[in-house]
Amino acid sequence: MIKRNTFIICILLSSFLQAQNTGEVDSIAVRLLDKMTGVIGDLNSLSVDVRTENDFENDLFENERHFGTHSMKFNGPSKMTIHSHGDKGNRAIWYNSEYLTYYSFDENNYVRFEVPDTTIKMVDSVNAKFGIKFPAIDIFYPDLTDDILDYFDHVKFLGLKTVENVECFHVMAFNKETSLQIWITNDAMYLPHKYLFIEKDNNHMQHEGTFANWSFNPYIPDEVFEFTPPKNAKLISIMSKS
16 A cells, blocks of 8 residues: 655655745745646546635625535546536536537526637637636646746745645635635645635635545546437527627
8 A cells, every 4th residue: 555645745845945935936836736737637538526605796795605516527628518506506518529508407598609629718718708607617727837827926835734634735826916725635646625716806705616526537428518408498699798
């Protein structure tokens, strides 16, 4: 049985102490983020659940917390499905490399878009045009580390923390407007366990997600990513943000 990777921990802690004296970006934080994105990027398929908590400004101009659970599946660079349940309603997304379908279980209606042929391009396109958000999707971006370094002024490794009985490496990135914290599991996989994004310039709104039930390289039939309209479901259209 393989023992806990104490050698890696010693290297990380040593690098952290050195990084404290070398500037605003800790090399250890960067290596942890690279490790996390590298592991996810090497997978051919993936299934994971995410529990989210997001603040929204309500009619009283106060932060109102909304909760949701999301079952996410990815197959290669161009297939994805997300089933979501929570305060924002029960809905699902199917993406098959040609079309994205957004279906509301509560209203029994759906919209369909012709979209780019990779998941990353599709997400960016649909979000920009229609404002559709995808839970925790940034965590799965292969360029996440570069995006964090480009956007935030400070990137720090804050040591080992135990989060919901899971020991994690704690990384924080921040600037004057926003902050991001990611907890990465201290095991062979270096998986994201939890994230917290705070909009400091927007009444300190918080957006939090916790991952569970990871399945690596599962067999997922292509039919899973195809949408079949339920009986009496209505095809509707929505206006572009532009």
